[in-house]
Amino acid sequence: MATTKERRPAIEGWFTTGNATTGDTGDGGVRLLGTRCSSCGTPYFPRNELACRNPGCTGPKDGSELEPYALSGRGRVWSYADSRYKPPPPYVSPDPFVPYTVAAVELEAERMVVLGMVAPGTTVDDLEVGMEVELTEGVLYEDDEAEYTVWMWRPLR
Numbered sequence: 654m655a656t657t658k659e660r661r662p663a664i665e666g667w668f669t670t671g672n673a674t675t676g677d678t679g680d681g682g683v684r685l686l687g688t689r690c691s692s693c694g695t696p697y698f699p700r701n702e703l704a705c706r707n708p709g710c711t712g713p714k715d716g717s718e719l720e721p722y723a724l725s726g727r728g729r730v731w732s733y734a735d736s737r738y739k740p741p742p743p744y745v746s747p748d749p750f751v752p753y754t755v756a757a758v759e760l761e762a763e764r765m766v767v768l769g770m771v772a773p774g775t776t777v778d779d780l781e782v783g784m785e786v787e788l789t790e791g792v793l794y795e796d797d798e799a800e801y802t803v804w805m806w807r808p809l810r
């Protein structure tokens with residue numbers, strides 16, 4: 654009998670799929686969850702909850718407020734590579750290891766470069782620098798209980 658396993662984020666709180674448990678983006682899309690300086694608007698991913706690092710920040714010198722912020726879900730490929738070797742722990746990968754593609758993507762609005770796996774089925778032959786991609790959710794690994802997911806990039810068709 655086929656059963657549907659529960660899906661859980663491999664790392665809690667780093668992205669949302671648009672459901673209200675981790676932060677509703679309103680558009681139903683996958684978004685990375687970071688923080689943003691409430692004074693100068695500088696975005697941070699992964700989350701920065703200590704102090705704004707922008708030397709030109711106009712906020713209070715004793716530390717600006719950093720508020721939760723969902724980053725843009727689209728960007729353009731800045732660089733990409735094939736990963737043909739199993740990464741060392743603490744990275745968790747499927748067993749047996751399946752080669753995958755990674756891409757560094759410059760986010761549309763924030764102009765930040767974020768690294769991520771590329772959705773299965775897309776290889777380095779399908780990618781080029783400058784190509785527009787969007788975030789999706791994909792399975793990183795699974796056990797008897799659940800599928801563990803991460804954000805992945807996929808080309809916009």
Ligand SMILES: [Zn+2]
Pocket residue numbers: 690691692693694695705706707710711712717
């Ligand atoms: Zn700031």
